[in-house]
Amino acid sequence: MDDVTDTVSPTPAAAPERLLRIQEVAADTGLTPRAIRYYEELGLLAPAARSDGAYRLYDAEDLDRLRFIRGLRDDAGFSLAEIGQLLEDEQARARNRQHFRSTANVAERRAIVLDNMARIDRQIGTLRLKIERIETMIAEAEERREHLAGHLADIDAGREPSHGPEAHRRPGR
Numbered sequence: 001m002d003d004v005t006d007t008v009s010p011t012p013a014a015a016p017e018r019l020l021r022i023q024e025v026a027a028d029t030g031l032t033p034r035a036i037r038y039y040e041e042l043g044l045l046a047p048a049a050r051s052d053g054a055y056r057l058y059d060a061e062d063l064d065r066l067r068f069i070r071g072l073r074d075d076a077g078f079s080l081a082e083i084g085q086l087l088e089d090e091q092a093r094a095r096n097r098q099h100f101r102s103t104a105n106v107a108e109r110r111a112i113v114l115d116n117m118a119r120i121d122r123q124i125g126t127l128r129l130k131i132e133r134i135e136t137m138i139a140e141a142e143e144r145r146e147h148l149a150g151h152l153a154d155i156d157a158g159r160e161p162s163h164g165p166e167a168h169r170r171p172g173r
Contacts, residue, residue: 019049019057029066036066044069044084077134082126089119 022033029036039045040056045066048059058066065087072078072086096112103109151161 017059019059020063021051022056022058025058025063025066028063029070031066031070039066039069039080042080042084044080044087076130078126078130082130086123086126089123092116093119 020028022036025031026033026036036045037056040047045062047056048062049057051057069083069087072083073080078086093116096116100109100112154161
């Protein structure tokens with residue numbers, strides 16, 4: 001038989017994405033279920049769906065968002081308010097991007113670009129403040145280390161270590 005249509009199988013439909021319950025998400029992200037629910041209360045996260053029993057169900061995008069939140073919180077030291085503002089700005093930029101592509105109106109496009117620039121400027125400001133706080137913390141730690149080095153020099157020289165905030169500072173500090 002020359003007809004090959006009988007041997008060609010249809011393309012299988014993509015398997016639906018598996019949704020995870022809160023305990024599974026907590027185990028995967030290293031967060032507690034309580035923290036995840038708290039992030040929902042703050043508006044940082046919305047579960048992808050709810051089960052028939054009203055259980056929260058999360059998808060891969062939710063897991064990525066939670067990992068991002070955790071990284072900002074734990075690794076970069078951002079407050080939840082700062083994280084909320086960063087996430088809101090990113091969501092607004094995504095909405096603006098869609099609106100920009102759907103309109104040919106020059107005034108609307110200009111307003112969208114200006115709004116996105118303002119959001120990015122706010123993000124830059126938040127990041128710069130974080131850098132300044134970290135640089136201040138580093139400078140304070142360096143001063144404490146310098147003070148201890150002075151104690152060590154006194155001990156090594158057979159002197160009683162001097163005390164007080166100015167004891168071991170170099171001139172000009």
